[in-house]
Amino acid sequence: MKVALLTDCYLPRLGGIEVQSHDLARHLVTLGHEVEVFTATPGPQGQLRGEITPVDGIPVHRLAIRLPWELPVNPLAPRELRRRLKGGGFDVAHVQTGVVSPFAWDSTRVTLDLGLPTAMTWHCMLGQVAPGFAAAGFVRRWAARGVAMSAVSAVAAQPLRELVGPAATVSVLPNGIDVARWRPAEAGHSTGGGTPTTSSGPAAHSPGSAQPPLELITAMRLAPRKRARALVELVARADRLAGRGSLRLTILGEGPDRRKVEAYLAAHDIDWVALPGRVTRDELRERYAAADVYVSPSALESFGIAALEARTTGLPVVGRSGSGIGEFVTHGVGGLIVADDAAMAGALAGLSADRARVARMRRWNLDNPPEQDWTQVAALALGEYERAIALATGRR
Template identity: 75%
Template sequence: MKVALLSDCYLPRLGGIEVQTHDLARHLVALGHEVEVFTATPGPEGEMRGEITVIDGIPVHRLAIRLPWELPVNPLAPRELRRRLTGGGFDVAHVQTGVVSPFAWDSTRVTIGMGLPTAMTWHCMLGPVAPGFGAVGFVKRWAAKGVAMSAVSAVAAAPLRELVGPSASVSVLPNGIDVARWRLPPSGPTPTTQSSEQESGPIVVHSIGGERQADRPSLTAQPSEQEMPLRLVTAMRLAARKRPRALVKLVARAEQLAGRGSFSLTVLGEGPDRGKVESHLADEGIGWVSLPGRVSREELRARYAAADVYVSPSALESFGIAALEARTAGLPVVGRSGSGIGEFVTHGQGGLIVPDDAAMAGALAGLAVDRDRLAAMRRWNLEHPPEQDWPHVAALALAEYERAIELSTAPGRR
């Protein structure tokens, strides 16, 4: 099968859709399929206006134009996209979309107009904006014309089903990860007993004024697990939607409940709200938060192995790839109800699902003093790998392509 993957954003930009689209392409190729990517994102050397770059053997058509901040927008792309898709011999198009995805939506209009079977996956929570989508009606029209609709989680699919109506179905096509890459041995030591620089010497906690050393008993008087700070970690884009400042505030509340020195927090990632987070830390005199920036997948796995709990404060998390990776590495995950994290974390088993920030602060405080419960959750995660492994997800994607082909040939669909 020859597949066209269409996405506003793609590598070298880094984000959920970008990485997922690339990983999906790689796994489809590994299964013997032919894949080409079409995007409005410039290439690593600024390639645009139809130039083709190759990443991991996959051709990437850079239908981008020069815009401020390299915005992945190109209203001139449809004509050239139609020409390339028409001459490319593609069997199916797979559109990746979010709440605002002008290139993806233009691509869908092109593929529908061509009669090319089209699958569309939504990587967002439509809840707050669903009424607007319902008013303009284009999503329902696309479904009526045979576009195979899917979303990355059941909670993301629910408002989409309301939009398309009872005459069309919406599948769940989850994000995927390489489970073997993230999984740690079930028999391995837990983070609180691993030998590492943090356990064998002073903890270095990054603060706005530079570095400071936390108090640490000497090796001759080793602290018990209950006396050690609970090491919290998260990986997120430092943007308002991900709520990094709210996370710091709720952990501070948890510290009030559990006692001073109960937590350390590492926030991995970059984004426009970094300055606001740093200002808040400076204003409040908080020195137990570390902001290392964006790190590689290898370092991310190492940091998960050295942490105790993964925290996800976002209420609008359609899936939660980083949380799934952390859960696969064994970390208990504390996340919000109504988010996609509930797809792979069962409350009380592999983590805790809570309704709001106050409940999240209480949950963290409880784990800080109940390390036996924490260890039990970790063991469960390590002994039960998640089902969102790439071979499974790629098979689901291929099933969506077959569904798109069937819908495109149904009477009256085109």
């Protein structure tokens, strides 16, 4: 099968859609399929205007123009995109979209006009913008014209189902990870019965000894939706509940809110928060191995790929109810799912006092790897492509 993968954002930009699109393309090629990527993101040396830059052997069509901050927007792209798709011999198009994805939406209009079977995956929580989409009507029209709709989690799929109506099906196509790469060497060597041992993580300590701080970690883009400053505030509240010096926090990532977070730390004389910036996947895995608990404060997390990676390394995950994290973390088993910031602060304080519970959840995560391995996710993607082809054939 020859697949056109269409996305506003792609490598070298770093983010959820960018990395997931790249990994999906790579795994489809491993399975023997042919993939070409079309994006409005400039190349690593600023390649624009349709230049093709191979990434891991996969052709990437850079239908980008020069804009401030290299914004992945190009209203001139559809004409050239149409020409390349028409002559490319593609069997199916797979569009990756978020709440604001002008290139993806232009691409969908092009693929539908060409009669190219089209699958579309939503990587966002529609939330408060759902009424606007309903009023505009274009998503519902796409579904009616045969676009195979999917979302990365059940919580993200539900408002999309309401948007497209009962005549269309919205599947769940989760994000994927390489489980074997993220699982530590100790995984699968359970001591039995969930009994904590000194090998079960950094929080383990000898009976009667003073407990070290509970090491919290998160990986996020430092942007308002991810709520980095709110996380610092709620961890400070948890530290007061548990006793000063009971918690430490590492926030990995970069973004426009870094200065705000740094200013807050300086204003409140907080020295127990580290901001190392963006790190490689290998370093991220090492940092997870040195931590005790992963924390995700965002209520608008449609999936939570970083949380899934952390959970695969064994870390208990504390996240918000109503987010996609609840689909791979069972409350009280592999982590805690809480309603709000106050509940999250209380949960973190409780874990600081109960290291045995932390160890039990870690052991469970290690003994029960998640289902979202790329072998499963790539198969689900191929199922979506077959569904898109069937929908397009039925319309013809």
